[in-house]
Each structure stands twice: as C-alpha cells, then as structure tokens.
Amino acid sequence: MESPFQSPRAAPVAPPPNEVVSPLDSFEFNGLIKMDGELRISVFDTNEGKNYWIVDGERHESGLELRHYDADDEIAVIARGTMTKKLTLKKAQIDAIRVVQNNAPAPSPAAAVSSVAGATAETDEQVRRRMQTVAEEIRRRRAERRQRIQQQQQQNRNN
Numbered sequence: 813m814e815s816p817f818q819s820p821r822a823a824p825v826a827p828p829p830n831e832v833v834s835p836l837d838s839f840e841f842n843g844l845i846k847m848d849g850e851l852r853i854s855v856f857d858t859n860e861g862k863n864y865w866i867v868d869g870e871r872h873e874s875g876l877e878l879r880h881y882d883a884d885d886e887i888a889v890i891a892r893g894t895m896t897k898k899l900t901l902k903k904a905q906i907d908a909i910r911v912v913q914n915n916a917p918a919p920s921p922a923a924a925v926s927s928v929a930g931a932t933a934e935t936d937e938q939v940r941r942r943m944q945t946v947a948e949e950i951r952r953r954r955a956e957r958r959q960r961i962q963q964q965q966q967q968n969r970n971n
Contacts, residue, residue: 834895841888841899844881853878853888855899866890 842863843854851868855876864876871877879896880889886901934942 834897836890836892836895836897839890839897839899840902841886841890842902844888844901851878851881853881853890855888855890 838857838859840856840858841853842856845852845854852865853868854863854865856863864872864874866872866876866878868878868881875892877891878888879891881887888899888901890897890899
C-alpha cells in the first residue's frame with residue numbers, strides 16, 4: 813500500500829528510439845523552499861523511492877546539484893557528474909473529499925468521558941488531589957536528585 817504522503821509514481825514511459833536514457837530521467841521536481849536567501853529544491857527519485865533536498869550552490873551527498881533555477885517558469889536544472897536534466901515543478905494534485913452529513917446528536921461531554929473504555933469520571937476535587945500528589949512526588953524526586961549530586965560533588969572534593 814502506498815503512503816498518501818509520497819509523490820504519486822508515474823508509469824514508466826519508454827523513450828523514443830533516438831533519445832538517450834539518463835539516470836536522471838527518474839527524478840521529479842516536487843517542491844522548493846527559499847529561506848534566509850538560501851534556495852533548496854526537493855527532487856524525488858521514482859526508481860529509488862527517495863526524496864532529496866538540494867541546496868543551491870552545494871553538491872548533495874548523493875552527487876546531485878542544482879545548476880540553475882528559473883523562478884518564472886518553475887524550472888530547475890539538476891546535475892550528477894556530467895549529466896544534466898531540466899525538471900519542471902510538478903503541480904500539486906488536490907482531490908476533493910466527500911463530506912458526509914451526520915444527523916446524530918452530539919454526545920454530552922460527560923457521556924464522552926464515561927464512554928472511554930475503563931475510564932471513570934473524576935470530580936474537580938479528585939483531579940486537584942491527584943495533581944497535588946503528582947506535584948509533591950516531583951518535588952520529592954528533585955530533592956533526592958539534588959542531594960545525590962551534592963554527595964557526589966562532596967566525594968569528588970574529598971578524593
């Protein structure tokens with residue numbers, strides 16, 4: 813099952829007989845970020861199922877680099893070694909979801925709490941007492957930790 817967060821995989825298309833097949837043919841340009849003057853593009857390798865973020869002016873550890881980016885036409889030229897590939901920014905595909913009308917009345921908050929398996933409704937006073945007990949336990953553990961640290965520091969001074 814494919815993840816809904818991955819770029820959809822395009823069906824492989826056989827190149828025309830006179831066209832040279834490049835290892836960069838499996839890349840898609842699927843996003844970009846420009847932050848603090850630094851441009852990063854996202855390319856997805858459909859063969860490997862991996863996404864790479866390439867910083868303008870730097871060579872990625874995979875050997876990929878961004879040679880040129882045209883913001884007006886949303887075209888990036890990537891390279892690996894001596895091979896280059898011009899990629900157009902892939903358009904996002906947005907699918908509408910069907911909204912289902914729910915005419916059932918909303919449960920009351922008390923019903924929602926009591927419907928949780930094994931849950932019991934607590935009064936405000938019970939919640940306050942429980943929170944106070946937790947806070948006291950935290951204070952006790954912090955005091956123990958401070959005491960252990962002081963003892964260790966004292967032992968280090970004596971040694």
